[in-house]
Amino acid sequence: xxxxxxxxxxxxxxxxxxxxxxxxxxxxxxxxxxxxxxxxxxxxxxxxxxxxxxxxxxxxxxxxxxxxxxxxxxxxxxxxxxxxxxxxxxxxxxxxxxxxxxxxxxxxxxx
Amino acid sequence: xxxxxxxxxxxxxxxxxxxxxxxxxxxxxxxxxxxxxxxxxxxxxxxxxxxxxxxxxxxxxxxxxxxxxxxxxxxxxxxxxxxxxxxxxxxxxxxxxxxxxxxxxxxxxxxxxxx
Numbered sequence: 629x630x631x632x633x634x635x636x637x638x639x640x641x642x643x644x645x646x647x648x649x650x651x652x653x654x655x656x657x658x659x660x661x662x663x664x665x666x667x668x669x670x671x672x673x674x675x676x677x678x679x680x681x682x683x684x685x686x687x688x689x690x691x692x693x694x695x696x697x698x699x700x701x702x703x704x705x706x707x708x709x710x711x712x713x714x715x716x717x718x719x720x721x722x723x724x725x726x727x728x729x730x731x732x733x734x735x736x737x738x739x
Numbered sequence: 740x741x742x743x744x745x746x747x748x749x750x751x752x753x754x755x756x757x758x759x760x761x762x763x764x765x766x767x768x769x770x771x772x773x774x775x776x777x778x779x780x781x782x783x784x785x786x787x788x789x790x791x792x793x794x795x796x797x798x799x800x801x802x803x804x805x806x807x808x809x810x811x812x813x814x815x816x817x818x819x820x821x822x823x824x825x826x827x828x829x830x831x832x833x834x835x836x837x838x839x840x841x842x843x844x845x846x847x848x849x850x851x852x853x854x
Contacts, residue, residue: 728784
């Protein structure tokens with residue numbers, strides 16, 4: 629069974645903290661990887677795609693380790709507005725674009 | 740900026756009734772999806788649709804469910820005889836496979852409550 633696993637948290641951190649989330653996936657043939665953000669009772673929204681070389685977007689850094697089949701997301705200098713659930717999403721191979729979602733990791737940033 | 744829209748935002752129905760959830764994907768997108776998310780649980784894939792037919796479906800998508808793209812713009816999910824356990828948020832999404840990434844654009848969702 630193809631799974632995507634995440635620590636559900638919650639991660640409770642003060643403003644300004646650095647926090648890291650990990651996600652593991654079971655299908656070694658998976659080809660594309662994403663972090664989405666979901667606010668309470670809202671739709672998921674793409675935060676960033678994850679590339680083998682790693683990628684950074686402002687305070688957010690995503691990395692992919694294909695050998696160990698995990699993806700990470702690092703958030704630096706946390707803001708109150710970063711409070712949300714962060715979903716790891718892995719697409720199946722073969723062009724059929726079937727994503728598998730992790731359950732999400734809840735982040736709470738407090739003053 | 741183009742966006743996926745869904746109607747209604749909230750649907751309340753009696754068990755056993757049929758419901759139709761509607762979505763208007765982004766116009767130049769080619770792949771369309773329905774997902775559900777039961778409160779407090781993860782987003783679950785239901786079905787994908789491409790070239791006017793179902794391309795993949797999950798175990799959840801049984802004979803009670805059907806999808807249709809009746810007029811080239813709307814993309815509907817029908818549940819024929821709703822059960823209590825169908826209560827969930829239903830999200831529609833679409834992809835433009837011509838993009839470098841496979842980013843899914845989600846609609847705001849329809850909250851279905853089955854009484």
